[in-house]
Amino acid sequence: MSATKGLEGIVATTSSISSIIDDTLTYVGYDIDDLAENATFEEVIYLLWHRSLPNKSQLEELTKQLAENASLPKEVLEHFNMYQIDKVHPMAALRSAISLLGLYDEEADEMNTEANYRKAIRIQAKLPSVVTAFARVRKGLEPVAPRTDLSFAANFLYMLSGKEPTAIEEEAFNKALVLHADHELNASTFTARVCVATLSDIYSGVTAAIGALKGPLHGGANEAVMKMLTEIGSVENVDSYINAKLENKEKIMGFGHRVYQQGDPRAKHLKEMSQKLTEITGQPKYYDMSIKIEDLVTSQKHLPPNVDFYSASVYHSLGIDHDLFTPIFAVSRASGWLAHILEQYENNRLIRPRAEYTGPGMQKYVPIEKR
Numbered sequence: 001m002s003a004t005k006g007l008e009g010i011v012a013t014t015s016s017i018s019s020i021i022d023d024t025l026t027y028v029g030y031d032i033d034d035l036a037e038n039a040t041f042e043e044v045i046y047l048l049w050h051r052s053l054p055n056k057s058q059l060e061e062l063t064k065q066l067a068e069n070a071s072l073p074k075e076v077l078e079h080f081n082m083y084q085i086d087k088v089h090p091m092a093a094l095r096s097a098i099s100l101l102g103l104y105d106e107e108a109d110e111m112n113t114e115a116n117y118r119k120a121i122r123i124q125a126k127l128p129s130v131v132t133a134f135a136r137v138r139k140g141l142e143p144v145a146p147r148t149d150l151s152f153a154a155n156f157l158y159m160l161s162g163k164e165p166t167a168i169e170e171e172a173f174n175k176a177l178v179l180h181a182d183h184e185l186n187a188s189t190f191t192a193r194v195c196v197a198t199l200s201d202i203y204s205g206v207t208a209a210i211g212a213l214k215g216p217l218h219g220g221a222n223e224a225v226m227k228m229l230t231e232i233g234s235v236e237n238v239d240s241y242i243n244a245k246l247e248n249k250e251k252i253m254g255f256g257h258r259v260y261q262q263g264d265p266r267a268k269h270l271k272e273m274s275q276k277l278t279e280i281t282g283q284p285k286y287y288d289m290s291i292k293i294e295d296l297v298t299s300q301k302h303l304p305p306n307v308d309f310y311s312a313s314v315y316h317s318l319g320i321d322h323d324l325f326t327p328i329f330a331v332s333r334a335s336g337w338l339a340h341i342l343e344q345y346e347n348n349r350l351i352r353p354r355a356e357y358t359g360p361g362m363q364k365y366v367p368i369e370k371r
């Protein structure tokens with residue numbers, strides 16, 4: 001029995017949700033390029049959960065259900081006053097809030113397909129409310145109630161800032177949501193599946209997944225990219241900053257990927273949005289720094305950018321606080337987590353791999369006074 005470090009290349013389950021084959025990403029057989037250009041995030045949620053694109057009435061029904069379930073129990077809003085909200089990371093707050101939401105869901109431990117689907121709707125609907133309420137309460141602002149006449153993407157930006165987004169802001173944010181929605185058996189999705197494969201509840205699965213997404217080797221990389229761009233500060237500093245990191249064998253956040261060999265197909269869409277938005281907001285230096293970093297890292301390390309690299313300058317251009325970048329990833333990826341959780345329940349078997357033991361051989365217990 002020998003271990004594969006990081007389970008690289010191990011096929012751990014079957015799934016009909018998304019696939020990465022020869023660097024092409026598809027959701028239920030639809031190329032991500034096609035979806036990024038044409039689909040709304042609501043359509044993608046439906047696609048991931050039902051394995052087909054919705055017709056008009058199916059989409060209307062889903063949109064209605066998401067709108068109807070967006071408000072938060074007052075206890076969840078009140079709990080933001082129970083800790084030092086300006087001192088905690090929003091991903092820690094989100095992880096706790098989703099766990100807390102489970103306490104106020106009477107169906108939390110109801111284990112049947114219909115109840116699990118209803119809970120999936122509630123979780124997906126409430127995530128934007130949690131993230132935006134947290135972001136406002138920590139600034140001393142009142143949460144903004146969701147509107148039923150806005151798209152999922154526009155509603156998020158509206159609840160965050162209190163202002164309706166422009167068409168280009170809505171388009172960029174919708175595209176980001178579509179691009180982050182699912183990604184085969186990434187670390188957080190695997191975490192969700194391992195958790196619910198014990199037949200634990202859906203809130204536990206999503207809470208566990210948020211914990212896994214938080215780390216900088218996974219979803220946390222988008223915030224780390226923005227930290228790097230802020231530290232670099234100007235195009236002139238890119239060379240010295242990146243070269244020093246590479247010489248020290250430090251990782252450049254937003255580059256590299258376990259599965260893609262030639263590059264992440266999602267990055268080019270975000271790169272394009274980054275160019276447009278940084279131009280519009282009069283901050284082209286964030287795009288200019290990013291392309292210079294990309295040139296250096298690809299030429300010196302042959303590592304292409306991943307989805308987290310250009311999403312940083314896109315979210316920054318939308319005026320979003322940098323520590324909210326990963327929670328936004330969670331708002332989108334929840335659609336994938338929930339699809340995988342429902343798929344796991346439908347065809348469940350406990351996930352329990354083995355470990356290759358590398359500790360000492362058999363030892364005899366020594367009483368404490370003789371050690």
Ligand SMILES: CC(=O)SCCNC(=O)CCNC(=O)[C@H](O)C(C)(C)COP(=O)(O)OP(=O)(O)OC[C@H]1O[C@@H](n2cnc3c(N)ncnc32)[C@H](O)[C@@H]1OP(=O)(O)O
Pocket residue numbers: 006216217218219221250251252253254255256257258259301303306307308
């Ligand atoms: C949504 C997402 O989760 S996308 C990924 C987001 N994460 C990041 O952007 C963080 C930076 N990237 C990384 O840490 C890695 O590329 C990962 C975690 C994404 C993939 O990791 P793995 O497949 O385990 O590759 P691993 O970390 O073993 O790296 C292999 C080699 O490439 C190097 N390498 C990988 N990524 C980078 C990077 N971003 N910068 C510099 N070197 C890198 C490693 O140092 C290692 O070199 P070595 O063989 O000389 O020791």
Ligand SMILES: O=C([O-])CC(=O)C(=O)O
Pocket residue numbers: 180182183185186187218258259306307
């Ligand atoms: O698949 C992965 O390992 C990480 C990733 O790109 C994602 O989760 O979107």
